[in-house]
Structures are given as structure tokens and as C-alpha cells.
Amino acid sequence: MDVSQYLEIFLDESKEHLQNLNTQILELEQDSENMDVINEIFRAAHSLKGMAGTMGYKRMQALTHDMENVFSEVRNGTIKVKANMIDILFQCLDALEEYVSSIQETTDEGTNDNEAIIKMLNDILNGTDTGEAPAAKKEAPVAAEAKEEGAEPWKKIKLGSTEVSVIKAAREKGNEVYGITVYVQESCLLKAARSFLVFKTLEESGEIIVSDPVVQDIEDEKFDLDFSIIYLSDEPFETIINKIKNVSEIDKVIASPVDLSEFDIEEEEVIENSKEEADEENEDMTDGKAPGTTVAAPSKQEKKQAVAKPIVNRTVRVDIEKLDVLMNLVSELIIAKNSLVSASAVEETANTTFNEQIEYLESVTTNLHESVMKVRMVPIESVLTKFPRMIRDLSKKLDKKMELYMTGEDTELDRTVVDEIGDPLMHLLRNSADHGLESAEVRRAKGKNETGTIFLNAYQDGNNVIIEVGDDGNGIDIEAVKNKAIERGTITAEQAENMTDKDIVDLLFLPSFSTAKEVSDVSGRGVGLDVVRSKIEALSGEVEVKTKLGAGSTWTIRLPLTLAIIQALMVMVGNEKYAISLGSIETIENITPQEIKQVQSKEVINLRGNVIPIIRLADVLDIEPTRGENDSMVVVIVKKGEKLAGIVVDELMGQQEIVIKSLGKYINKCKMISGATILGDGEVALILDANALF
Amino acid sequence: MDEVKNIVDTTQFIVIKIGNEQFGIDIKFIDNIVRMQSITRVPKVPEYFKGVINLRGEVIPVMSLRLKMGLELDEYTKTTRIIIIKLEQHEGIGVIVDEVKEVVTLETEQIEKLSYDKDEKQTFVYGVGKVDNSLISLLDLNAVLAEPQA
Numbered sequence: 001m002d003v004s005q006y007l008e009i010f011l012d013e014s015k016e017h018l019q020n021l022n023t024q025i026l027e028l029e030q031d032s033e034n035m036d037v038i039n040e041i042f043r044a045a046h047s048l049k050g051m052a053g054t055m056g057y058k059r060m061q062a063l064t065h066d067m068e069n070v071f072s073e074v075r076n077g078t079i080k081v082k083a084n085m086i087d088i089l090f091q092c093l094d095a096l097e098e099y100v101s102s103i104q105e106t107t108d109e110g111t112n113d114n115e116a117i118i119k120m121l122n123d124i125l126n127g128t129d130t131g132e133a134p135a136a137k138k139e140a141p142v143a144a145e146a147k148e149e150g151a152e153p154w155k156k157i158k159l160g161s162t163e164v165s166v167i168k169a170a171r172e173k174g175n176e177v178y179g180i181t182v183y184v185q186e187s188c189l190l191k192a193a194r195s196f197l198v199f200k201t202l203e204e205s206g207e208i209i210v211s212d213p214v215v216q217d218i219e220d221e222k223f224d225l226d227f228s229i230i231y232l233s234d235e236p237f238e239t240i241i242n243k244i245k246n247v248s249e250i251d252k253v254i255a256s257p258v259d260l261s262e263f264d265i266e267e268e269e270v271i272e273n274s275k276e277e278a279d280e281e282n283e284d285m286t287d288g289k290a291p292g293t294t295v296a297a298p299s300k301q302e303k304k305q306a307v308a309k310p311i312v313n314r315t316v317r318v319d320i321e322k323l324d325v326l327m328n329l330v331s332e333l334i335i336a337k338n339s340l341v342s343a344s345a346v347e348e349t350a351n352t353t354f355n356e357q358i359e360y361l362e363s364v365t366t367n368l369h370e371s372v373m374k375v376r377m378v379p380i381e382s383v384l385t386k387f388p389r390m391i392r393d394l395s396k397k398l399d400k401k402m403e404l405y406m407t408g409e410d411t412e413l414d415r416t417v418v419d420e421i422g423d424p425l426m427h428l429l430r431n432s433a434d435h436g437l438e439s440a441e442v443r444r445a446k447g448k449n450e451t452g453t454i455f456l457n458a459y460q461d462g463n464n465v466i467i468e469v470g471d472d473g474n475g476i477d478i479e480a481v482k483n484k485a486i487e488r489g490t491i492t493a494e495q496a497e498n499m500t501d502k503d504i505v506d507l508l509f510l511p512s513f514s515t516a517k518e519v520s521d522v523s524g525r526g527v528g529l530d531v532v533r534s535k536i537e538a539l540s541g542e543v544e545v546k547t548k549l550g551a552g553s554t555w556t557i558r559l560p561l562t563l564a565i566i567q568a569l570m571v572m573v574g575n576e577k578y579a580i581s582l583g584s585i586e587t588i589e590n591i592t593p594q595e596i597k598q599v600q601s602k603e604v605i606n607l608r609g610n611v612i613p614i615i616r617l618a619d620v621l622d623i624e625p626t627r628g629e630n631d632s633m634v635v636v637i638v639k640k641g642e643k644l645a646g647i648v649v650d651e652l653m654g655q656q657e658i659v660i661k662s663l664g665k666y667i668n669k670c671k672m673i674s675g676a677t678i679l680g681d682g683e684v685a686l687i688l689d690a691n692a693l694f
Numbered sequence: 695m696d697e698v699k700n701i702v703d704t705t706q707f708i709v710i711k712i713g714n715e716q717f718g719i720d721i722k723f724i725d726n727i728v729r730m731q732s733i734t735r736v737p738k739v740p741e742y743f744k745g746v747i748n749l750r751g752e753v754i755p756v757m758s759l760r761l762k763m764g765l766e767l768d769e770y771t772k773t774t775r776i777i778i779i780k781l782e783q784h785e786g787i788g789v790i791v792d793e794v795k796e797v798v799t800l801e802t803e804q805i806e807k808l809s810y811d812k813d814e815k816q817t818f819v820y821g822v823g824k825v826d827n828s829l830i831s832l833l834d835l836n837a838v839l840a841e842p843q844a
Contacts, residue, residue, distance in 0.1 A: 335751065576735065621737040663736065663746060664785045666839070667755035670738040676746055676753040684734040684748045 006193050007107060010055050012317065014100045017044045017051075018093060019382075022389045025089050029392075032081035042071040048096070053248040054193045057109040060099040066121040067092055073125060088120045090389070157212045157228055166209055167258065170232045177209075178237065180255040181228040182244060192221040197247045202240070206233025225251070230258060320415055323376050330365070330372050331565060331659040335678055337365050338656065342680035366657065369565055373414070380458050380467070381409040383422040387429060391454060394433045401440050401451040402433060408458035413465050417539050417559055421467070424532040424543075428469040428555050429454060431528070436473035436553060446550070448472070462583060465561060470554030476547040478504050505545055509533045540674065542691060544641065558641070566660060568677075570653035570685065571636065574623035577685040578649075579658050579677055584690040586637040586644060588652065593630055605635070605646055612637065615693050616648045620672065626650060638690040645694055660687060703802045707823065709830055710777065710791040712759055717791075718798065718823055718830040719777065725786055726778040727794055730770050747776065747788060754778060756788035762838060763818060768792075781835060789838070798825050805832065 024041045028034065049064035067089070073079040095114045102110040157179070159167075167177045182198055184191050195218050202208055211218065211229040218227055233240060237257065244253045337358075344358050384406055391404040413421070437443075437452035444450055457468045478501050485491045485507050491499070509529045536543045540560050547553035560566075560583070568579035569588075589607065596603050596614060603614040614635065618625045627633075627650055635646040658677040662668070663686075674689035707718035708727075726749070733745040733756055742761035746753050756776055760768050768774070773793040780786045800823045807821045820834040 332751065623737075661753040663753060664755050664787070666757075666785070666787050667736055667739055667743050667746065669740075670736060672738070673736060676734070678748050678751060678753065682748050683732060684746050684753055686734065686736060686746075 006055065006190055007103075009190070009317070010051055011100065011104050014048060014051060014096075017048045018097055018100065019385050020044045021048075021093055022090075023385055025086060025093070026388050026392060028081060029083075029086045035075070038071060038075050038081075042068065042075055045071060050249045051190065052099075054190050054197065057099065057103065059111075059113055060096065060103075060109050063092065063095060063099075063114055063118060066118050066125075070121050070124050079124060085124055088117065088124070090393075092117050092121065157210060157230060159210065159230070163210050163230065167230070167232070175206075175232050175234045176237070177258040178231045178233070178240065178255050179228065179258045180231055180240075180244070180253060181226055182253050183226045183251040185249045185251045186225060191223070191225075192219055194247060194249055195223075195227055198244055198250070201243050201247060202229070202231055202233075205235045205240070205243070206231055208232075318375075320376075323372070323415070327372055327376065330369050334365050334369065334565060334657055334659055335680070337361055338680035339682070340680070369657070373561075373565075376415050377412040378415050378418050379410045379412050380418055380421070380465075383418055383425065384409050384456065384458075386422075387426070387456065390426065391429065391433060394430065398434060399439070400433070400437055402437055402454055403451050404429075404454045404456070406456045406458075411458040411460055411465055411467075413559065414561070420535065420539055421557075421559070424535045424557070425456070425467065425469060427528060427532050429456070432469065432471035432473065432553075436471035436475075438474050460561070461558075464583065465559045467557040467559070468554055469557070470552060472552040475549045475551055475553050476505055476508070476545070477549060478547075481505065481507055505547060508545070509543075556641075566658060568656055568658045568687065569636065570656050571617075571634075571649040572651035572653055573617045573621065573649050574626050576621075576623060577653065577679070577683070578617070578621075579656070579685055579687045580636060580638065580647070580690055581687070582655065584638045584640065586639045589635045589637060589646070590632055591635045591646075592632045607637070607644075607646075610644060612644045612646050614646045614648060617688075618648070618650070620693070638693070640691045640694050643694060645690075647688075647690070647693065658685075658687070704799050705802075705805075706797055706799050707830065707832065708777070708797055709795040710775075711793040711795055712763070712791055713765060716795070716828060716830045717819075718800075718832045719779070719835065720832075721797065723779050723781055723835055724777060725780040728776050728778065728788075730774040730776060730790070744790065749778065749786070749788075752786070754786050754788050756790060757839075758790045759838070760790070779835060779839070781839065784839075787839060798823070798830065800825070800830075 021041060021044045024037050024044065027037050028041065031037065045064050045068040049061055049068055052058075052060035052064060070079065070085075070089075074081060079085075092114075095112070095117055098112065099109045102108065170177055180202075182195070184194050199208065199215070199218075209230045209232055211227060213223050213227060217223060231240070237255070241253055241255055244250060340358055341362065344355060387406070388404055391402060394400075395402050432454045433452075437454070438446070438448075440450045443452065453472045455468070455470055457466075459466055482491075482496050482499075482504050485504070486493055486496055490507060490510065496504070509532075533543055536557055536559070542558050544556045544558075545553055546556070567582040569582055569585055571578050571580060589605075591605055595605050597606065598604075599611065603616075604611050605614055606612075617623070633648050634650070634652055635648055637644055637646050639645075656679075660675045661677060663673065663676055671692045672689055673686045674692070675687045676684050677687055679685050706721040708721055708724060710717050710719060728747075728749065731747055733747055735745040736743060736755075742758050744756045744758050746755050748754075758768050760766065768790055771792070774790065775794045776788040776790055777794070778786050778788050804825065805821045805823050808819060818834055818838050819831040820837075821832045823830040823832055
């Protein structure tokens with residue numbers, strides 16, 4: 001058994017706790033008296049400490065320990081939360097994050113002791129006169145109470161003849177044999193790891209003869225909160241007890257020398273024995289410095305908390321790679337199903353049962369695909385939670401007043417998208433904070449609320465997820481952008497004349513284009529919006545900006561829900577087959593050539609009052625037309641945001657589930673083609689990116 | 695002694711034919727050789743890209759070596775093959791050739807490095823191998839697969 005197998009769980013959970021701490025401390029800043037928040041912080045800090053301890057990360061443990069101490073005092077009401085304390089706590093979190101990321105990269109926590117932060121924490125602590133005494137006092141009754149529960153569980157261990165003879169032999173050699181029952185704290189996250197540490201400690205100075213449950217079960221965490229062992233050692237009794245208690249998150253230890261006859265005799269003796277034991281424990285506890293005390297006190301607290309905690313859904317952590325494998329298999333299955341479908345269409349003799357079975361298979365694969373997709377979906381929340389903290393820091397750094405409002409944190413996206421979307425969002429938020437919002441004085445002069453508003457809204461819209469990031473700041477100064485572009489030679493003055501406002505705003509997405517007059521370390525090094533755009537496009541998404549000078553700007557990111565498998569409409573153009581994502585299709589219309597009108601030498605149709613531009617696919621894709629000029633045409637109406645366009649195709653072939661494959665970088669030159677897919681008959685069809693046609 | 699030398703200094707090439715010329719492709723870059731099959735055209739790409747094929751569930755781009763070298767259009771016959779090439783770090787790409795002939799083992803002494811001349815199509819060849827009485831132009835795959843300078 002090796003602790004390293006817990007590393008991943010440790011990293012995951014540490015990150016969660018840190019995130020939680022960030023959120024809670026922010027809340028604490030708003031409401032310094034909120035006991036729920038304080039308790040939550042205490043709990044998170046405590047769990048972090050426990051986990052760091054289990055994994056043997058001493059420095060991380062020391063830091064969280066001091067943090068926990070501070071909160072223990074806050075909870076007892078002996079320290080009040082002050083602004084400078086919040087700052088120190090945030091520094092503390094940054095330091096912890098550093099440890100965690102260093103552990104993630106090298107499995108080592110690094111050598112930074114963060115003494116300065118620890119000293120600051122201790123200074124906070126020393127500002128009060130009550131030390132750890134109150135915590136220690138509380139502990140004593142708890143321990144005593146537990147002792148009265150009755151017989152020591154280790155006495156229930158069944159000894160076989162071999163064990164008995166081993167024990168007897170040990171006695172003869174002058175070694176003592178003890179029965180020990182160890183209670184792990186209810187809140188303990190890595191019970192198996194804890195008990196492993198206990199076993200390891202004990203094995204250093206003796207021999208474990210038998211345990212209940214057996215070692216294998218303990219390793220597999222197949223035990224409740226306690227486990228018992230018969231242990232053989234020449235060390236004195238107290239030393240052993242203390243050694244076990246040195247392992248953190250151990251609630252209590254019951255132990256006494258084994259008397260072989262005891263396994264047969266009555267309860268009376270047992271009770272007497274355990275009372276003795278309880279007294280001993282009490283002595284230990286009241287001297288206040290016993291390692292068990294600081295740990296045991298929170299356990300009482302946590303029991304209380306556990307009740308208030310909402311019931312969590314049962315979850316399993318799964319490696320994303322395993323899900324990818326599953327997803328690929330589903331893709332293969334769908335391709336296989338598609339070829340069955342096309343085979344059955346060819347076989348005219350195919351009987352009805354065969355077709356029914358194929359339809360059944362079709363519905364099963366579709367459901368399977370949906371479930372796998374859902375498994376991969378995670379709420380975007382995990383990315384968003386770090387932003388309030390960031391805005392708070394930016395607010396201080398930039399000396400502007402701002403408030404972040406977020407909605408739709410529970411909007412779900414594919415895990416891979418969620419992992420990638422953090423940076424672009426962070427960039428847009430920084431942009432809003434730095435360039436968008438004006439300083440408090442300017443805002444006052446303009447008659448705006450001194451505190452600027454930054455918002456982030458996420459919501460689902462059909463097959464897309466929309467994330468809007470914006471502010472009520474100054475908006476984008478179109479003229480400034482235009483002048484800058486001309487000055488830089490990006491565009492000429494004549495070109496600028498003919499550009500719409502939207503075209504000019506789009507210039508911002510070009511590489512190395514920043515309108516900030518001064519380069520700050522917040523944003524505006526010229527590596528910005530172009531990176532945002534390319535990242536979002538890499539996720540098959542798009543980003544748009546709406547801006548109004550003086551009133552603010554809104555950046556809208558549109559992302560597809562799924563990346564790998566989509567429902568598509570198959571169309572024929574000439575002799576070639578193309579797939580169009582159903583998500584972007586609005587309607588399908590039959591149009592006679594007479595309905596096509598010319599507006600500004602562009603073909604349009606008037607569809608129920610909407611003037612829609614027409615795109616002849618055969619022309620843009622260089623396909624030999626097979627249809628006569630006067631035949632009626634099939635037009636697929638596609639939408640991009642609020643805009644519509646009509647795509648002229650020769651023939652509709654029906655709807656199909658397709659697996660998106662990349663064209664590869666050698667041939668990925670055509671913006672209108674977003675990928676390829678393999679049809680049931682093994683043929684490759686290209687996927688048309690309707691958005692690129694606009 | 696001789697044997698050791700052989701192991702160290704030889705390279706295996708697959709000999710292909712384009713028109714009347716023989717070319718050699720280093721065998722270590724060859725992933726697969728498949729028969730001609732239906733190719734799906736991809737619009738708006740250089741002419742020498744014939745499109746994409748389905749290679750056991752993977753979509754692989756295919757280019758015409760003839761067009762890339764500035765020769766006349768391919769004529770597909772029953773000897774036409776697509777050679778799937780994988781350079782390290784790159785994804786697979788298919789190259790259409792008229793015929794695949796054989797595998798030859800060349801020793802370093804049999805390979806004569808070419809100094810580049812100005813003729814554009816010659817820059818795809820880095821050396822010439824001499825086997826018996828025939829000459830094999832050894833293809834520089836990096837140059838073949840690279841984008842032409844605009």
C-alpha cells in the first residue's frame with residue numbers, strides 16, 4: 001500500500017477545498033459575522049490540513065494548521081475578522097495553491113516555508129490572550145463520553161490457535177501484547193490511508209498479529225470508523241498510544257494489555273479495564289498539548305455540520321480519458337449502425353423484423369450517445385468560481401470600484417470545453433475591468449453609479465451554450481480603434497471610410513492590437529483578443545461583441561454543446577454529399593428561380609417578410625452544376641445569431657447522426673468545411689460550416 | 695565485421711514509379727500502402743490535394759505526387775496505389791503513385807547526395823540511389839509535404 005495512489009484524489013479535493021475557501025473568504029469579507037461561513041472555512045481548512053498531513057506534505061500542513069487555529073479563535077469569538085486579516089488569508093490561499101500546483105507537477109510540495117505568512121497568522125493569534133485552552137477543554141468530555149460506550153471492540157477479535165501460541169511465545173520473550181482499537185474521525189477523507197499510517201507506525205516498533213477487519217479490507221476502506229488489532233511490542237503502553245494519536249484525524253484510541261483469559265471471561269472486568277483507560281485518556285487530554293486534542297475538537301464541530309449539509313448525489317470520479325475512450329467506442333458504434341441502416345435500405349428483400357431491429361438499434365445508440373455526452377457534461381461553475389476573487393483583486397490593484405454579477409453557473413458544457421474556456425473568460429473579464437470600466441471619478445462625473453458593474457451570464461440556447469461577458473463602462477471607442485488601425489497601417493484611411501462599425505470592432509481581434517494607451521500588467525500587452533478568439537474557434541465556437549460608447553460592451557461567446565457527434569442534414573450538391581449541422585438550420589424552403597431578387601447585385605429572397613441572402617453552394621464550392629437554370633431549388637435556411645442565409649442545394653438526403661472527424665492540418669485550408677464524417681457505405685462526406693458562409 | 699557495417703549503414707526504400715522515373719521513399723516513414731479508392735474532393739484547397747479518403751475509420755488527406763511535381767494529371771490504373779506516409783509528429787497523409795515496385799536496401803556508398811539546382815521539381819529529391827543499372831531518386835518527404843512557397 002502506497003500513499004501515492006491517493007495523489008490524484010488529494011489534488012482534486014485540495015483544489016475543491018481551496019476554491020471553496022476562496023469563495024467563503026470573499027463572503028466573509030462582506031459579512032464578517034456570519035457563523036456559517038466561518039464554520040465552513042474552518043472545516044475546509046481543517047480538511048486540507050488533514051489531507052496534507054496524510055500525504056506527508058509538512059509545509060502545507062503547517063500553513064493550514066495555523067490558518068485553522070486563527071479560525072478556531074474566530075469561531076470562539078476571541079478574534080474579530082478585520083480587513084487586513086482577509087488580505088492575509090488570501091495570501092495564505094495563494095501560497096497553498098502554489099503548494100498544490102507544485103505537488104501536481106513534481107509530487108513535491110517545494111521548499112517554500114511561507115514563514116512570513118505563518119508569522120502574520122500567528123500575529124493575529126497572539127493578538128488575543130486565550131490560547132488553545134478553550135478548544136482543549138471542550139475535548140475532554142467528548143473523550144470520556146465515548147469511553148462509557150462499553151466493551152473494547154478489539155476483544156471481539158477471534159483468536160485462532162496460531163495467534164494464541166504467538167502471543168504466548170511473545171510473553172515468554174518479555175514482549176507485551178496489547179489489544180488496540182483505533183477510531184478514525186467521521187470526517188476523515190482517506191480512511192484507508194490513515195489506517196495505513198497507523199499500521200506503519202506500529203510496525204516500526206513491533207508486530208501486528210491480527211487485525212479486524214483483515215488488512216486487505218482495511219486497505220480497501222471496507223470498514224466503518226474503527227478497526228482493531230492485536231499488537232506485540234516491547235515498547236511501554238503510553239508510547240504506543242501516543243504514537244497512534246500522532247497520526248492526524250484519529251479520533252481516539254482504546255488499548256490495553258491483552259490477557260488471554262479475558263477473551264473468555266465476563267463483562268465486569270472489561271468495563272473496569274475501560275474505565276481505567278478512560279481516566280488515562282482524560283489525563284492526556286487535559287494537559288492541552290496532546291496531539292489528539294486539536295484534532296478531536298473539530299470532529300465534534302463537524303458532526304454538527306454534517307447534519308446541516310445538503311445531501312449530495314452519489315458520484316464517482318472518472319478519468320476523462322476513460323470517457324474519451326467510451327465516446328470513441330460510441331462513435332464507432334454509430335458508424336457501424338449507419339452502415340447497417342444503409343445496407344438494409346439496399347436490400348429490397350429485407351423483411352420487416354430486420355428493419356424493426358435496426359430501428360431499435362438506432363434508438364439505443366442514440367440514447368447511449370446522449371448518456372455518454374451527459375456524463376461528460378459538467379457545470380461551468382467550476383471555472384466561474386475563481387472569478388469573484390479575481391475581480392476583487394483587480395478592484396484593489398486598479399483602484400476602481402467594481403462588482404461582478406454572475407448567472408447561470410449551473411449551465412453544463414462538455415468537460416473539455418469547460419477546461420479550455422477559463423482563460424478566454426478570464427481575459428474578457430480583465431479587459432472589462434481594465435479597459436471597460438472607468439475610474440470612480442469619471443463615473444461620478446458621468447452620472448453613473450461609482451461602482452462599475454461587470455456581468456457574466458451563461459445559458460443554453462438550443463444546441464449552443466451562450467456566455468455573455470460585459471460591463472457598464474465606457475464601451476469601445478470606434479474612432480480610437482479606427483485611428484489606431486490607420487496609424488499602425490493595419491488599414492488605410494480609405495478602407496476605414498468604407499468599414500462598418502462592426503468591421504472596425506472586429507479589428508480588435510487581430511493579433512497584436514491593443515487600444516490601451518498604457519500597457520498595464522492587467523491586460524493590454526497586445527496578446528489578447530486574438531488569443532481569445534482563436535481559443536474559442538478551436539472549440540468550434542465564436543465570439544462577437546456589441547458595444548455602445550459610454551454605456552458599455554458585451555462580448556458574446558457561442559459554444560456548441562457537443563464536439564464529437566451531431567445530428568446533421570445530408571444534402572447533395574452536384575455529385576457531392578455534404579452534411580449541415582441541424583443546430584444551425586432554421587427551415588427548408590422550395591424556391592422558384594423567379595423568387596430570387598437582386599439587391600446591391602447580391603441574390604436575395606423575401607421569405608415571410610425577411611430578406612435573406614442566397615448562397616449558391618455549387619458556386620462557392622466550385623461544383624459543376626447539374627441542374628437547369630429554371631428548375632425549382634431547395635434552399636436550406638441557416639442562422640447565425642440573429643442573421644439568416646439561404647443555402648441552395650440540389651437535393652436533400654435526410655437526417656443522420658454523424659461523427660465529426662478532423663480533416664487534419666494538411667488540408668484544413670477551407671474555412672467553409674469544418675470537418676468530415678464517414679458515411680454508412682464507407683464514403684467520406686464533408687461537413688459544411690454554415691457559420692463560415694455568412 | 696562486415697555484417698556490423700551493414701546494419702549500421704543501410705537504409706530500406708520502397709521503390710515507386712511515377713511516369714518513367716523511379717523514386718525511393720524511406721520505409722520508416724511509410725505507414726501503409728492501399729489500393730486506389732474513392733476520394734472525396736475538398737473544395738478550395740491547392741489542386742494537388744485530391745481530397746480525403748476513409749482509411750479504416752480515419753479521415754486521411756490524399757495528394758497527387760504528379761501534380762505536386764508539376765507533371766500531367768494522374769491516370770488511375772490497376773497499379774495505382776496510395777502510400778500513407780507518417781512523418782514523426784505529423785498525422786498521416788496519402789500520396790498517389792503510379793506503381794509500387796519493390797523494396798531495396800541501399801548502403802550509404804550507393805547513395806549520392808544531390809546539390810540543389812534551380813529546377814523546382816528537383817528540390818523534392820535529396821539524393822540518387824544506384825541499384826544494379828537503374829537509378830532511384832530518393833524523395834525528400836519534408837519538401838514534398840511542405841506548403842509551396844507562394
